[in-house]
Amino acid sequence: MKKPLIIILLGKSGSGKGTQAELLQNKFSLDYIGSGDLLRFRRNKKDFTGKKMAEVLAKGDLAPTAVIFKLWLDKVETLKNKKNLKGFVMDGNPRKILEAYLIDEVLEWYEWDKNVKVVLIDISNKEAVWRLTKRRICKECKEIIPFVGQFRKVKKCPKCNGRLIQRGDDTVASAKNRIKWFKKEVWPIINYYRKAGRLVKINGEQPIEGVFKDILKSIK
Numbered sequence: 001m002k003k004p005l006i007i008i009l010l011g012k013s014g015s016g017k018g019t020q021a022e023l024l025q026n027k028f029s030l031d032y033i034g035s036g037d038l039l040r041f042r043r044n045k046k047d048f049t050g051k052k053m054a055e056v057l058a059k060g061d062l063a064p065t066a067v068i069f070k071l072w073l074d075k076v077e078t079l080k081n082k083k084n085l086k087g088f089v090m091d092g093n094p095r096k097i098l099e100a101y102l103i104d105e106v107l108e109w110y111e112w113d114k115n116v117k118v119v120l121i122d123i124s125n126k127e128a129v130w131r132l133t134k135r136r137i138c139k140e141c142k143e144i145i146p147f148v149g150q151f152r153k154v155k156k157c158p159k160c161n162g163r164l165i166q167r168g169d170d171t172v173a174s175a176k177n178r179i180k181w182f183k184k185e186v187w188p189i190i191n192y193y194r195k196a197g198r199l200v201k202i203n204g205e206q207p208i209e210g211v212f213k214d215i216l217k218s219i220k
């Protein structure tokens with residue numbers, strides 16, 4: 001039987017990771033582990049962590065590794081027990097080098113360490129700021145509409161037809177903050193995978209289809 005395919009997507013905010021994750025899911029019938037989804041799901045439980053999570057997310061702060069990891073591990077266990085699992089895409093983890101080590105350990109434990117692809121969707125800082133300050137969000141379902149390719153011209157939410165607005169916190173200052181965070185926390189992760197010969201770097205400053213094609217080529 002073919003080993004499940006596991007894809008770890010890395011990239012700055014605005015790199016289009018989410019869009020590519022969706023394309024990959026459809027192409028290979030993959031499951032999806034997004035840290036954002038896990039955290040939002042956890043927030044809805046009315047216990048201590050749920051309430052605290054609501055505060056942390058509202059402030060735009062990061063949840064600690066221990067907390068996100070419990071959620072992540074539960075999800076991975078569920079997938080391990082799933083019949084005919086084709087694999088999964090990880091979007092939003094690792095966010096820190098510690099998490100990269102933990103993920104390696106977990107993938108080894110679940111005997112999934114043989115078919116892991118780490119893909120960096122690379123865009124410049126300038127492009128990241130541009131996209132982050134131009135992107136929109138659906139007022140109804142909160143879907144984020146990235147400022148790339150055909151999405152630039154979209155007038156209504158592709159998912160629910162809702163009204164699109166700019167988020168008040170998508171400012172140049174907050175975009176620059178995200179870039180600073182990326183440099184501090186995610187660069188060590190990128191270097192870790194690169195030194196191990198596991199990193200594939202894709203030019204993220206091309207149309208969505210072009211990025212996708214390059215990813216497909218790289219994971220063959």
Ligand SMILES: [Zn+2]
Nearest residue numbers: 138141157160
């Ligand atoms: Zn919507």
